Amino acid sequence: MVSERELAAARRLLAAAGSLAALTGAGVSAESGVPTFRGPGGLWRNFRPEELATPEAFARDPRTVWEWYLWRRGLIAATEPNAGHRALAAWEQQHERFTLITQNVDGLHDRAGSRRILKLHGDLWQERCSGCGYQRRNRALAYPALPPPCPDCGAPLRPSVVWFGEPLPRMVWAEAERAVAQADLLLVVGTAAQVYPAAGLVEQARCAIEVNPASTPFSSRVALALTGPAGEVLPALLTGGRDKITTCPPPIPTA
Ligand SMILES: NC(=O)c1ccc[n+]([C@@H]2O[C@H](COP(=O)([O-])OP(=O)(O)OC[C@H]3O[C@@H](n4cnc5c(N)ncnc54)[C@H](O)[C@@H]3O)[C@@H](O)[C@H]2O)c1
Ligand SMILES: [Zn+2]
CATH class of the missing domain: 3.30.1600.10 (SIR2/SIRT2 'Small Domain')
Known part of the structure; x- marks a missing residue:
């Protein structure tokens, strides 16, 4: 469960981020039934x-x-896109400096209305x-x-x-690396972070928030690990305006 304190800390980081990237995995589509x-x-x-x-x-x-x-x-x-996909699509509409990177092949981000999608796989x-x-x-x-x-x-x-053992599309990967390097904050949503090189993007992020009901190898290394489903956590996060710049805090220990 995500506490109010964690949600508030995440909203502050999001509001302060001049540019944002999100990396999604199969978990963002789990509540759609995929x-x-x-x-x-x-x-x-x-x-x-x-x-x-x-x-x-x-x-x-x-x-x-x-x-x-x-x-x-x-x-x-x-299946239909869920509230998590829709929150990310709405975020793209409201913020110019937002890049959605997905490992998913299901097309649900497109159907939710996201337009600029870097499809790694x-x-x-x-x-x-x-x-x-x-x-x-x-x-x-x-x-x-x-x-x-x-x-x-x-x-x-x-x-x-992209099958196991095959390289990622070169241009897409280069754009994803650039987006993560430039982003003040990376949202890591619904990925077990076991499939490389995609998981390597998390290591390159300046600051990251994870959204996942389970813990992953990155949970203890990100600024915030929000332990909950994407369809609930993302709509709760991706609302609200801009705030003054803060810096990425060290990880908040989970209770
Ligand atoms: N929908 C799809 O397109 C689809 C489905 C299965 C696998 N794949 C691909 O296979 C590879 C597997 O790697 P992966 O890390 O993406 O998936 P994965 O299957 O290895 O891990 C899924 C992760 O999602 C988390 N999760 C489960 N329910 C969630 C929810 N409601 N909200 C947020 N997170 C939730 C799990 O705890 C887990 O960490 C990737 O390339 C992936 O995209 C794609
Ligand atoms: Zn042919």
Whole structure:
């Protein structure tokens, strides 16, 4: 539970931040009903995501990998953005110097109204050819044949997401690093902070606030760890105006 004292301290830091960045992970979509990888419902037919979201798995068994992604698309298509996504979208509208960086591929930030989104791990609704570089957006939940063939060259299409062992999109990563370096404050929302290099952004932040109902490797290192769900904590935080500049305090010990 987040105490009033912690919320007030977080609001003061936010109000004082001239520029802000937010890094979100699967947890921001948990209250929409999208399973996280490491929480309950993260498994599919007894596969671990780490066994399916790899180039090796796709090379070996593209049909099973596609079936898993279509299952995830189906789950996500039936969900709605939650109050946490909406609070971040509203923050973008009100503040010019705000950058949203997400590890999520579900498209819920877009649907909540966020417009400038650095998608570190790609997008589940985007497909690209494993041969020729053809790309398309697609909301299909089923295909006559799997893997779907590229309409240009016939090679298998793949989801345009970053798999374990693959590099992040270079430009997106560079922009994310720049945004974090320039931000007075980084909000770290719903990420277990175990997947690198994305988790490295937290280490680069000048000052950070974490929003997560569970503790993570960073909870004791951030200025404030707000132990609660994003859908409750973010709307409570991301309201209010500007304040005078304060400096990032040392971590507040949790009770
Ligand atoms: N929705 C998606 O797009 C989706 C879903 C699963 C995994 N992934 C991707 O897989 C990788 C896994 O890393 P990860 O750290 O993002 O996810 P993760 O599954 O490893 O961790 C999820 C984190 O969210 C926290 N959490 C759970 N409910 C929450 C809530 N209501 N509010 C705030 N936090 C909550 C958990 O305590 C945990 O720390 C990332 O690339 C991730 O984006 C994406
Ligand atoms: Zn092609």
